Amino acid sequence: MKLIHLSLVGLSFLVTSCALDDFHNKNAASTKGSLKTVQVRTTAYTHSEPGHRRYGRSNAVGTQLAASGCNSAAADWSRFPLGTKFKILGQKQLYVIDDYGSALVGKNTIDLYMPSRAMMNHWGSRDVTIELVELGSYENSLKILRPRCRASYIRRMASILQSKI
Numbered sequence: 001m002k003l004i005h006l007s008l009v010g011l012s013f014l015v016t017s018c019a020l021d022d023f024h025n026k027n028a029a030s031t032k033g034s035l036k037t038v039q040v041r042t043t044a045y046t047h048s049e050p051g052h053r054r055y056g057r058s059n060a061v062g063t064q065l066a067a068s069g070c071n072s073a074a075a076d077w078s079r080f081p082l083g084t085k086f087k088i089l090g091q092k093q094l095y096v097i098d099d100y101g102s103a104l105v106g107k108n109t110i111d112l113y114m115p116s117r118a119m120m121n122h123w124g125s126r127d128v129t130i131e132l133v134e135l136g137s138y139e140n141s142l143k144i145l146r147p148r149c150r151a152s153y154i155r156r157m158a159s160i161l162q163s164k165i
Helices: 002-024 026-030 050-055 117-123 138-148 152-164
Strands: 036-045 070-074 085-088 094-099 109-113 126-134
Touching: 036 117, 094 109, 138 152
Parallel strands: 036 109, 070 094
Antiparallel strands: 036 126, 070 109, 085 094, 085 126
16 A cells, blocks of 8 residues: 555656656747746845845846735746736735746745845745746846856856756
């Protein structure tokens, strides 16, 4: 019985990993209307925390971080490219990846923008399932990152993006 249970657990990991690989395949961007779900860790950030103060309310593309309508989120752009839209299962809120952070590179983590420290602290860190509504653009992500490659974490994202294009 334990062997069957372990086999089923292993099979579920394999299926999930293949689905994520398929989503990240550059051809998957053309499968509009086909929603995928992915397990991720989420954290929260705000414009007033020490690591973000120098950017103020600006995101990586120079527009304002949004906390209404389509909320801002940060991620490793080589995993979830700029413009990727998603919802957390069980919630109505739509998020868009418009920011990145050094602590997110190489991780299956999405950082959700919150307009206040209280909301950020309330969210904390949660493992959630997200529904990928629309895949962003690897090309646009790379276009923004190329001139910023002085930092090693940005070079890492750019290198992976280059291999996907």
